[in-house]
Amino acid sequence: MKILIAEDDALILNTLEFRLKKDGHEIITAIDGREALEKIEEHRPDLIISDIMMPYVSGLEIIGTVKEKYKDEMSIIILTTMGQEEVVLEAFELGADDFISKPFSPSELSIRIKRFALRKK
Amino acid sequence: MIQLKPLIYLFFGTSLVLLIYMLVILYIKNINREKYKRWSKICNNIINNTVYSDDINVKNHQKSIESLLLIKTFRKLITKKILSATISFSGNSNNSLRKLYLHLHLDKYVIENLNVKNWHIKAKAIQEIGIMKLESMYDKVYKNTNHKNELVRAEAQIAIIKLVGFKGLKFLDSVTQPISEWYQMILLRELSHFDYDSFNGVDVWLKSKNTSVVIFALKLVDEYHLFELYKEVELCIYHSDENVRQQTIKTITKIFNNSTSNLFTKIFESEVFSNKIVIAKSLQEIGTDDDIPFLINQLQTENIQLKTVLTRTIAKINPNNFETICKELNPDIYPMNLIILQIKEEIRI
Amino acid sequence: MSWQSLFFEIFSYGIMMYSLILIISYIFIGVYSIGETKHYLNKNSFTDYNAISSSSKAPRVSIIAPAYNEGATIIENVRSLLSLHYNNLELIIVNDGSKDDSLEKLIDKYDLYKTSYFVNSQIKTKPVKGVYKSRKLIYRKLIVVDKENGGKADALNTGINISSYEYAVCVDVDCILEQDSLLKLVKPFLENTTKKVIATGGVIRIANSCVIENGRLIQVNLPKKFLPRVQTLEYIRAFLLGRMAWSRLNGLLLISGAFGAFDKEIAIKCGGYDTETVGEDIELVVRMRRYMEELELPYKVSFIPDPLCWTEAPDNFKILGRQRNRWTRGTIETLKIHKKMFFNPDYGILGLLSYPYWFFFEFLAPIIEFFGLISLAFFAYFGMINWTYFINLLLMVFSFGILYSVFAILMEVLTYNQYKKKSEILKLVLTAMLEPIFFHPFVVYSAIRGNIDYLRKKKSWGEMTRTGFGTTNKTPKS
Numbered sequence: 001m002k003i004l005i006a007e008d009d010a011l012i013l014n015t016l017e018f019r020l021k022k023d024g025h026e027i028i029t030a031i032d033g034r035e036a037l038e039k040i041e042e043h044r045p046d047l048i049i050s051d052i053m054m055p056y057v058s059g060l061e062i063i064g065t066v067k068e069k070y071k072d073e074m075s076i077i078i079l080t081t082m083g084q085e086e087v088v089l090e091a092f093e094l095g096a097d098d099f100i101s102k103p104f105s106p107s108e109l110s111i112r113i114k115r116f117a118l119r120k121k
Numbered sequence: 122m123i124q125l126k127p128l129i130y131l132f133f134g135t136s137l138v139l140l141i142y143m144l145v146i147l148y149i150k151n152i153n154r155e156k157y158k159r160w161s162k163i164c165n166n167i168i169n170n171t172v173y174s175d176d177i178n179v180k181n182h183q184k185s186i187e188s189l190l191l192i193k194t195f196r197k198l199i200t201k202k203i204l205s206a207t208i209s210f211s212g213n214s215n216n217s218l219r220k221l222y223l224h225l226h227l228d229k230y231v232i233e234n235l236n237v238k239n240w241h242i243k244a245k246a247i248q249e250i251g252i253m254k255l256e257s258m259y260d261k262v263y264k265n266t267n268h269k270n271e272l273v274r275a276e277a278q279i280a281i282i283k284l285v286g287f288k289g290l291k292f293l294d295s296v297t298q299p300i301s302e303w304y305q306m307i308l309l310r311e312l313s314h315f316d317y318d319s320f321n322g323v324d325v326w327l328k329s330k331n332t333s334v335v336i337f338a339l340k341l342v343d344e345y346h347l348f349e350l351y352k353e354v355e356l357c358i359y360h361s362d363e364n365v366r367q368q369t370i371k372t373i374t375k376i377f378n379n380s381t382s383n384l385f386t387k388i389f390e391s392e393v394f395s396n397k398i399v400i401a402k403s404l405q406e407i408g409t410d411d412d413i414p415f416l417i418n419q420l421q422t423e424n425i426q427l428k429t430v431l432t433r434t435i436a437k438i439n440p441n442n443f444e445t446i447c448k449e450l451n452p453d454i455y456p457m458n459l460i461i462l463q464i465k466e467e468i469r470i
Numbered sequence: 471m472s473w474q475s476l477f478f479e480i481f482s483y484g485i486m487m488y489s490l491i492l493i494i495s496y497i498f499i500g501v502y503s504i505g506e507t508k509h510y511l512n513k514n515s516f517t518d519y520n521a522i523s524s525s526s527k528a529p530r531v532s533i534i535a536p537a538y539n540e541g542a543t544i545i546e547n548v549r550s551l552l553s554l555h556y557n558n559l560e561l562i563i564v565n566d567g568s569k570d571d572s573l574e575k576l577i578d579k580y581d582l583y584k585t586s587y588f589v590n591s592q593i594k595t596k597p598v599k600g601v602y603k604s605r606k607l608i609y610r611k612l613i614v615v616d617k618e619n620g621g622k623a624d625a626l627n628t629g630i631n632i633s634s635y636e637y638a639v640c641v642d643v644d645c646i647l648e649q650d651s652l653l654k655l656v657k658p659f660l661e662n663t664t665k666k667v668i669a670t671g672g673v674i675r676i677a678n679s680c681v682i683e684n685g686r687l688i689q690v691n692l693p694k695k696f697l698p699r700v701q702t703l704e705y706i707r708a709f710l711l712g713r714m715a716w717s718r719l720n721g722l723l724l725i726s727g728a729f730g731a732f733d734k735e736i737a738i739k740c741g742g743y744d745t746e747t748v749g750e751d752i753e754l755v756v757r758m759r760r761y762m763e764e765l766e767l768p769y770k771v772s773f774i775p776d777p778l779c780w781t782e783a784p785d786n787f788k789i790l791g792r793q794r795n796r797w798t799r800g801t802i803e804t805l806k807i808h809k810k811m812f813f814n815p816d817y818g819i820l821g822l823l824s825y826p827y828w829f830f831f832e833f834l835a836p837i838i839e840f841f842g843l844i845s846l847a848f849f850a851y852f853g854m855i856n857w858t859y860f861i862n863l864l865l866m867v868f869s870f871g872i873l874y875s876v877f878a879i880l881m882e883v884l885t886y887n888q889y890k891k892k893s894e895i896l897k898l899v900l901t902a903m904l905e906p907i908f909f910h911p912f913v914v915y916s917a918i919r920g921n922i923d924y925l926r927k928k929k930s931w932g933e934m935t936r937t938g939f940g941t942t943n944k945t946p947k948s
Contacts (some may be wrong), residue, residue: 011202012209014165019173033553034684053523055649056686058553064608086526087557094607105212106173123486125862132869136876140899143880147892150883154890241512248516272513299663306527306660307518333663395735425590459588466586 006036033057067095251280534629550685567619596620671725672778727751749800798920836917875902
């Protein structure tokens with residue numbers, strides 16, 4: 001599966017990339033919202049994992065834009081911080097498919113992604 | 122007249138000394154920057170491997186950086202990186218990171234730092250203990266929960282919660298120093314990482330002499346919907362501090378019963394302006410048709426902000442009937458005409 | 471003794487004493503600021519800002535950004551402001567009667583519609599023509615206000631009237647803000663337990679020659695041109711030393727108009743920004759402080775040494791002169807409005823220290839310098855000048871100026887170290903040496919012009935509404 005990860009925390013971005021590549025996915029990374037939007041255009045990933053708080057274009061705006069343009073062609077998992085139920089609700093209203101809150105377990109994320117991959121097939 | 126020459130020499134001389142000092146610092150900083158880049162790579166690699174392998178080879182890592190670990194700045198760097206990774210990941214990865222931390226014997230230094238007089242080193246050490254969950258240090262940390270330095274005690278309070286969860290709240294029994302809004306927010310966030318576990322003492326904290334403890338206790342009631350404390354919370358509405366009263370209004374709205382809106386209408390007149398607004402907003406959530414006459418009555422206020430909030434409350438209590446009620450609100454006279462227009466648009470959305 | 475020589479004696483002693491007092495106060499400011507900066511950096515080193523970036527319990531903040539003929543960049547600017555790391559916010563763009571297509575662009579891009587929002591004019595302003603909101607859910611934090619032209623202060627007041635949140639953050643729409651700038655600016659309001667924080671401000675830095683892409687700062691560079699570079703030095707001195715010292719004394723008078731946060735309730739109670747002055751940013755802070763002093767409530771104005779906001783500085787003498795002229799008038803007007811506080815013990819530090827400092831060293835300094843020069847010519851004509859002594863005095867002031875600048879640069883290197891290359895630092899030091907000769911006289915000249923314009927009662931804000939307010943008050947005075 002082709003996955004785009006948008007996250008401004010380099011540590012999380014690196015570790016996610018490392019793990020998901022190991023799982024056999026094709027990974028595209030973006031360190032801010034604008035880069036993410038550009039790369040989504042360019043690579044058309046199957047799945048987007050995006051942080052909510054990101055420089056320049058927020059995760060919410062990415063959801064809005066992607067869901068308007070590509071409908072269900074792409075799934076979106078958002079990364080949030082604990083205790084921001086309101087933001088999660090907002091993300092779902094905009095069309096996010098799933099969310100994971102930080103701190104998160106990489107293994108759990110890995111499993112959730114497998115589920116998305118199955119659904120795609 | 123004062124001799125100026127010595128002053129001139131002094132000023133020029135000092136400038137020169139500062140300039141040289143500055144260049145040396147810049148030189149060192151630039152060298153360090155390169156070194157940090159290298160070190161950073163090493164650390165990231167270790168952490169990546171730790172986070173994503175279920176069975177980590179800590180021994181190997183330790184070997185590879187053994188000599189580096191003797192350098193203080195390197196230890197600081199890797200500690201910082203491990204800490205930030207530990208915050209970001211949970212589950213197995215989190216455990217592996219803690220294992221890594223202990224294997225590298227980084228905890229040895231945290232104990233040293235904890236006993237330092239310097240407040241920021243001490244506070245940072247306490248923070249580290251909390252994040253790495255070094256339970257053996259509980260007592261040492263607990264002692265600092267009422268420390269006179271704000272950061273030390275705040276970090277100690279947070280660390281205690283991280284170590285033992287809800288049970289840790291017992292520091293509220295004895296804390297006499299204020300807890301700032303900022304740290305109250307962080308404490309609540311820390312608690313949210315734990316599954317709710319019933320805890321005792323809220324009734325005592327609600328009566329604390331420390332107003333920030335009272336406010337925090339009210340927030341706990343709010344967050345965890347402690348309906349059983351309604352009576353105790355109700356008493357706080359007569360507290361002498363207006364911030365306490367404001368939080369009480371917010372909290373009681375969350376655990377309201379049939380008599381709550383009555384209580385609000387009773388205290389409304391005597392409250393300060395900002396609390397009036399909060400009451401009016403709260404009634405949007407819990408008000409009933411019975412409160413509408415009271416709200417209409419209050420619309421006589423000259424204050425437009427209050428008028429707007431009150432009108433919104435009336436509309437939200439019974440949106441379907443708003444059109445009819447409007448007739449009683451002087452809908453043709455400024456500013457009610459405009460307020461009603463705005464509110465109508467709001468409830469339509 | 472003839473009257474000339476008596477006059478001359480008084481003159482030389484006066485200038486001498488003035489210089490020494492000035493130097494002593496600068497030394498005090500320099501030394502005193504170190505503690506505050508150190509304390510902040512130590513504290514900041516383990517602050518977890520994530521705690522409030524996305525929390526729904528974080529205080530609610532209204533960003534107010536006035537815009538006048540910003541059509542060229544408005545879309546990018548708004549986008550950049552919308553993506554700041556802070557969830558609990560509303561963004562109010564006040565279109566101050568722009569003559570270009572700013573409003574149309576915004577309506578088009580963000581799918582805006584006109585609401586029947588009722589503006590509660592707690593502060594009197596020019597009429598509002600319309601309040602717009604977006605039909606799109608993702609832009610629900612955006613409010614665009616269209617109003618008749620009334621100048622920057624009037625636009626900010628309109629924003630305050632419309633804002634529904636507790637804190638108002640006023641920004642220049644063309645400023646480049648760091649992602650976490652709001653978090654840092656809001657934090658002091660939540661921190662103090664004994665004093666009410668009424669306003670906070672952060673450091674403004676100069677963006678000339680920096681690499682900027684799509685409203686984001688990519689790389690920091692020292693300005694290549696002399697003028698912006700001197701201003702960089704000025705800003706470092708003023709923000710890193712001056713403001714930090716005043717903040718520690720709790721005597722800070724100025725939160726820059728380019729980026730500052732206010733407790734909205736108090737700002738409204740004070741009547742908002744004064745539209746009659748060109749120094750609306752300093753005037754508001756002074757008025758808010760005065761209000762708190764008069765009610766005898768404990769309060770604080772906080773200042774954050776982090777570079778939070780980047781802005782373009784004027785790079786030619788014409789615009790710079792106009793800017794300094796305006797700052798001078800703003801200072802005079804503010805001092806005049808609040809003259810009651812001059813050495814008035816009822817106003818504590820504000821009356822006994824801050825106000826007199828501004829009066830003697832901000833307002834009077836250029837005037838004294840100017841008249842000093844005239845008198846000098848006069849005495850030289852009568853052959854009364856002891857040239858060695860005079861040159862020594864000049865050298866002393868000059869050497870101290872350099873010392874102070876070098877010290878400021880050193881503090882910069884030790885703390886934020888934005889300019890990392892050795893060549894950049896050396897250029898800054900060289901600039902410090904050139905400043906007194908090539909830049910300072912112009913500043914004095916502009917200040918004198920400001921005084922003259924003030925005396926002529928030039929209606930300056932009329933001119934301001936014509937020229938827009940893109941480059942107004944980012945005031946870096948100390």
